[in-house]
Amino acid sequence: MSSDSPVGEGLGARLKAICQAAQDVPVVWDIGCDHGHVGLALGGAGAREVHLVDPAIGVQQKWLELKDADIPRSFKVFYHPKKGEELHVPRNSDSCFVMAGMGGKKIAAILTHLVPQISEGCRFVISPHRDLPLVRAQMRELGLGLVCEQLVREGGRFYEVLVAHVGPGREVSPYGEAVWDGDDGEAYRQHCLAGLAKHRDATSEGLRRFLTQRVQVLPIR
Numbered sequence: 001m002s003s004d005s006p007v008g009e010g011l012g013a014r015l016k017a018i019c020q021a022a023q024d025v026p027v028v029w030d031i032g033c034d035h036g037h038v039g040l041a042l043g044g045a046g047a048r049e050v051h052l053v054d055p056a057i058g059v060q061q062k063w064l065e066l067k068d069a070d071i072p073r074s075f076k077v078f079y080h081p082k083k084g085e086e087l088h089v090p091r092n093s094d095s096c097f098v099m100a101g102m103g104g105k106k107i108a109a110i111l112t113h114l115v116p117q118i119s120e121g122c123r124f125v126i127s128p129h130r131d132l133p134l135v136r137a138q139m140r141e142l143g144l145g146l147v148c149e150q151l152v153r154e155g156g157r158f159y160e161v162l163v164a165h166v167g168p169g170r171e172v173s174p175y176g177e178a179v180w181d182g183d184d185g186e187a188y189r190q191h192c193l194a195g196l197a198k199h200r201d202a203t204s205e206g207l208r209r210f211l212t213q214r215v216q217v218l219p220i221r
């Protein structure tokens, strides 16, 4: 696959990171696509099929009204007006499933529905806007192998982007590893601790314990 410019160019830092994590896979499923920027950017970067999935009526209208002339001819676009939990996908190994900007509970439910349908080698690019520990727990339960994880900062907000696949890989850790280690790690830790002040459930307690025990490792000068 080839492209003249880096995939996701012109999008914000979060969507760009998601596009880059999902590139070089022939079939893309953009689940919870809304604007469709991710799927369409990946089609422009060489994916041969892009599946846009979203049950919202407004999104349905937008995609159903899209004229053939508006869609680049270099790739095929399929629109599925349904929930990710209702999708039936072919059992092949050349697909990437992107799930971003939805809550963790929903993403965990979609993962549970999809993983038994697909083959080893399929990739997931996952970036929930909340309840990350729930998604991580479900990824562990389903035996997904972690490829990499990354923290993205955009407009004063933080986003974790996880890349995993069906098959062997590193175990997904309950609260993340690499996301705390970069330049923004300490700011993210403080941000999460502040957000946890309102929550008292078991998952939040676990994350709070993890974050309070975690000390920032500073380089020796």
Ligand SMILES: C[S@@+](CC[C@H](N)C(=O)[O-])C[C@H]1O[C@@H](n2cnc3c(N)ncnc32)[C@H](O)[C@@H]1O
Pocket: 031, 032, 033, 034, 035, 053, 054, 055, 056, 059, 082, 083, 084, 085, 099, 100, 101, 102, 106
């Ligand atoms: C905030 S948008 C995220 C758009 C894009 N993925 C992003 O990250 O910028 C969330 C979208 O998920 C869709 N959605 C909600 N529940 C869904 C489900 N169960 N399956 C698929 N899409 C869903 C909503 O209709 C909405 O368009």
